[in-house]
Amino acid sequence: MRLLTLAALALGSAPAAAEQAEPVAPKPMRRVAPALADYTDRLLFGDVWKRPELNPRDRSLVTITVLIAAGKSAPLASHLERALDNGVTPAEIGGTITHLAFYAGWPNAVSATEVADAVFTKRRIPASALQLARMAPLPVPGNDGERAATVERTVTAVSPSLAQLTNEPLFGDLWRRSDLSPRDRSLVTIVALTANGDAEQLGFHLQRGLENGLTEAQLGETMAHLAFYAGWPKAFSGTAAITKLKQKTPAQ
């Protein structure tokens, strides 16, 4: 039953029969590409989603991040439901979409709010679950001066506007919101950068992710998981960025 839900969710269709016990790839896939249906059932749902190196909540957060960041609305509804089942809260989903507006562009975030609104309405999630009480901003990280200095050195001369927007709304406000933990915010950022091929910014955010509590093992498994949703090449480039970071900081 749970497995069926998983398969149905991943494929964006409702389960045909709730009592079925095994994941079932949808009929069009089974007809057109039977080998893909097999990989879906046995490899993706039967194996990868169950690997212990990353828990189901994190796998759901990684999956919805790829789908939102890459603008894949069709399978998003069912993966948002799966994410809620796996313990991602409605406020965290709202926080993820807000964060991704900045990291993957407004159009992808706007589409995601429409899909999420339909899912939340269907599940009768009250607005109170989403309207955060006025929260105190999280403290600024100790090494933020270094980050700001890099922006000053590399961005200000070319685009004073982008530098200001990066220092104030982005790092001074968005990153200090408490609707996502810093660890989850880093995970979402790393996944979005990897899925969208934004390798240039990955080194900084991998480092920040480790500082925010992600482990190297989780980062490595994140790449294996997102290979299925963003494609193998993106996962390989993400892995190469982790390798590069480790070579810079050999003592870790």
Next chain:
Amino acid sequence: MRLLTLAALALGSAPAAAEQAEPVAPKPMRRVAPALADYTDRLLFGDVWKRPELNPRDRSLVTITVLIAAGKSAPLASHLERALDNGVTPAEIGGTITHLAFYAGWPNAVSATEVADAVFTKRRIPASALQLARMAPLPVPGNDGERAATVERTVTAVSPSLAQLTNEPLFGDLWRRSDLSPRDRSLVTIVALTANGDAEQLGFHLQRGLENGLTEAQLGETMAHLAFYAGWPKAFSGTAAITKLKQKTPAQ
């Protein structure tokens, strides 16, 4: 009223009440991601779109270029209306779509023609506004021999077909069309390359854009604007490409 239109346009939905005076993020966004609605109203429409470093017409041209080049059809209709309000002509929209067929692929351009056709029909824009009189091609830039020599050196041996298509239809014909000014054509090209992560070609086109009359300040502000529509990482990579160009030509 104007602000409301702006917000509604950006979000691809009709204004709920024409008499409302302030930009209003759409209801699904307000429910699911209230912080994002706030950023949309106060930061994106209340601040960025009004910054003087780039006029509203250029901001519209940048925005529709990102949406067409990245294949985001959903918000395109309302941004095309906004672009018309901001002074982009129907012929320039047609020219932009034609140009982006080459720089972002036919499928994105074909989708855009369908959206634009609906907008033009709704606004009763006559075909005469789009059917250009037979125009004389613009002159070939003085340094085109250098460009052709680079293609000869880097492309011809591998793909004679691509070299011929680049020299004849692309630079010999498309770039000499007068439905977009060379300055706007460069702007559209730079934005498309940046939004789609095509950094390898950016150096050449930034240089050409400066030759065609874009200023460094406009290029920098373009990156700040497109950060919101294509995501921060693309804007940072675009900014890095401008920095690199400036380092090559320190006297500028």
Next chain:
Amino acid sequence: MRLLTLAALALGSAPAAAEQAEPVAPKPMRRVAPALADYTDRLLFGDVWKRPELNPRDRSLVTITVLIAAGKSAPLASHLERALDNGVTPAEIGGTITHLAFYAGWPNAVSATEVADAVFTKRRIPASALQLARMAPLPVPGNDGERAATVERTVTAVSPSLAQLTNEPLFGDLWRRSDLSPRDRSLVTIVALTANGDAEQLGFHLQRGLENGLTEAQLGETMAHLAFYAGWPKAFSGTAAITKLKQKTPAQ
């Protein structure tokens, strides 16, 4: 008649009048962007698709690969029909979609199965054309140890899971399936990497493609063809990767 079908297919719309003899760009394009309609009829269908350096079957395989890998569902139906007309078999289409699940992500492949199912149903293609008899896996290439050693050296330490998935399901199983010839599988892979900007992995797959029987001339013409479907910048980056490979192996 054939040309008309070609144009209609490429643009995702049914031919208006079957007896028309010349390719016709769709009406919305002709109204909104008449120059683009002209390029479509005269350059893309009237010239590029007919160039002898790549046969129509290969051009179709390249085109559907770009559309699936880049998630462009709208024009896919008509190009799948064109591919069937040009000699790509239903089993090869299923094999291409399955392959691209790994190289461009599950969401794009799932969307493609829905489009293909509709096309196959319309054409009454029997399930027997798709359900492959249990086939013996193709032999492992002689130099697979070298590939596995690279994965061991570059991936295993960071993501043991991704390394295992790469060695076993990907290269040990998917690449040994006989629903695509190794030559076609390489072509599909190279096109997907190029269209999605995954340049880091392109060197390895170009080399493998040559080993699997693709010629340098076919690879060069593939870049010219995909320029129209994935945009010029991707084609230029793909061409640069071929140049780089040739410089490494000057004797070839």
